[in-house]
Amino acid sequence: MKKPKQKPNRKTVRMNEVEEIETLNSWIDSQKPDSGTNPLSFPPLDKKAPVGRIGENEFSAYAGSTRFDQLPISRRTKNGLKEAGFVKMTDIQRAALPHSLCGRDILGAAKTGSGKTLAFVIPILEKLYRERWGPEDGVGSIIISPTRELADQLFDVLKAAGRYHNFSAGLLIGGRKDVDTEKERVNELNILVCTPGRLLQHMDETPNFECSQLQVLVLDEADRILDVGFKKTLNAIVSQLPRHRQTFLFSATQTKSVQDLARLSLKDPEYLSVHEESVTATPNHLQQTAMIVPLDQKLDMLWSFIKAHLNSKILVFLSSCKQVKFVFEAFKKLRPGIPLKCLHGRMKQQRRMGIYSQFCEKRSVLFSTDVASRGLDFNKAVDWVVQLDCPEDVASYIHRVGRTARYNSGGRSVLFLMPSEMKMLENLREAKIPIQFTKVGY
Structure with missing residues (x-):
């Protein structure tokens, strides 16, 4: 022995x-x-x-x-x-x-x-x-x-x-x-x-x-x-x-x-x-699109987008807590056929962490303020990042779209711009962000 x-x-x-x-x-x-x-x-x-x-x-x-x-x-x-x-x-x-x-x-x-x-x-x-x-x-x-x-x-x-x-x-x-x-x-x-x-x-x-x-x-x-x-x-x-x-x-x-x-x-x-010399400032596997959407058509366009991607995990950024709560409640009553969640800074910590964990697990739409744009790693890939509101600056844009195409996985993003916000498109391109522009559809 x-x-x-x-x-x-x-x-x-x-x-x-x-x-x-x-x-x-x-x-x-x-x-x-x-x-x-x-x-x-x-x-x-x-x-x-x-x-x-x-x-x-x-x-x-x-x-x-x-x-x-x-x-x-x-x-x-x-x-x-x-x-x-x-x-x-x-x-x-x-x-x-x-x-x-x-x-x-x-x-x-x-x-x-x-x-x-x-x-x-x-x-x-x-x-x-x-x-x-x-x-x-x-x-x-x-x-x-x-x-x-x-x-x-x-x-x-x-x-x-x-x-x-x-x-x-x-x-x-x-x-x-x-x-x-x-x-x-x-x-x-x-x-x-x-x-x-x-x-x-x-x-x-x-x-x-x-x-x-x-x-x-x-x-x-x-x-x-x-x-x-x-x-x-x-x-x-x-x-x-x-x-x-x-x-x-x-x-x-x-x-x-x-x-x-x-x-x-x-x-x-x-x-x-490490990426200063790279051709792009955003992940290589990320497909990025921007489109002109007048203010009065934004919610219609978002609804159509969600209905067209019911089998996806979608992260939607809005600029304020009030907007997040309004869009979440309105779309919930309309029942799009995919689970809806919302995340903003006024929620209690325990609830925020619970919603974050649920979104990591299965397909759904998460409406969020920029509280979700910083560093969060959604374990299973986010398929789409939708920016309903124009970000404050290029850095905010990079952080938002960075929730998808993490590590070597693919991902897609779409940015809704009003006609008065076209300057942002120029700023993104100057910052080495390969974003495609389309006037209709996605």
Whole structure:
């Protein structure tokens, strides 16, 4: 009979971790890419080439990696990624990770659906692991997201990639009644995923809550968080954070504003815009159409569109909560033959998450404000994005249509423009968006 395998004791585990950390630090320092380079321009590493230590004081390169197992990251992170099905890296991950793992600040711009979340989750886990971060060390990283739904998705990715680490993590988002329970536990958490308002609430109200040892700050959908609407809140948050830290800003569109970068204390950030040189600013598998629709014909046109696509999953954007509620109620009474749902910012958090989950599961029409345009990943492909109202600007258009054609799947979008809004079509074309114009039909 075989003897049962004995689990390594804690002392052995600690020694193994210390050895691994020393190896990782040596590997990272010896092979770090030059500042200002884009690892996407490096030749891809040979899949069969040895990884890690390849001589007494020699290590394999990691700029040019195409797979996660070629990176200088811990066994715990590699196991989490593998179990979650993450094997090959996307462009933004290939570009950002070699720089972020060696401690640099990142300004990352990439199309929606391109895998930005893992590009900052991995270096957070690795930074805290190499620093041997523990429960008594408090908050080591803060990830700020503009919406509750996006924060919830980020938290799921963090849990998947970090499942074999021992860090404590918490989701701090508004609209939940258990703020008092959060206050009791928040000082014990190592990684916080939060919305700006909820984070500031804890900074202002929670006894002994402080982030003086913060290692990594992340702003996801950074252009939205740096916008005027969050300006006061963000300034109040940043004023309470240490200036010496690593900072990542990720978004589909990105700021180069000196003022924004200065108030966030970024240190010579690496600007990585992986799709800046691409022919289009939107996903390659996305078919985009714009059409002239006078105001008094918009609802008729939308009704005809829905009736013609009853077997599709359709996301319809409108500009205000009132419009969403009106169109949803009106169409519901008319019974188009497909389930209808609505989503807007005035709904309670639990209801919003429930509707989002239902829409992910089966074909239906979801009427929504821009609350659904940012970062949300509808698990099963959205077939159509319909913009009943013209978006505020090109960036808003990109975020809206980014809910379909995610990763390598296909998708289609249609934009209804009134005759007075033709300037938007010019702006989209100037921004490398290949949109077809039609006067009648779709």
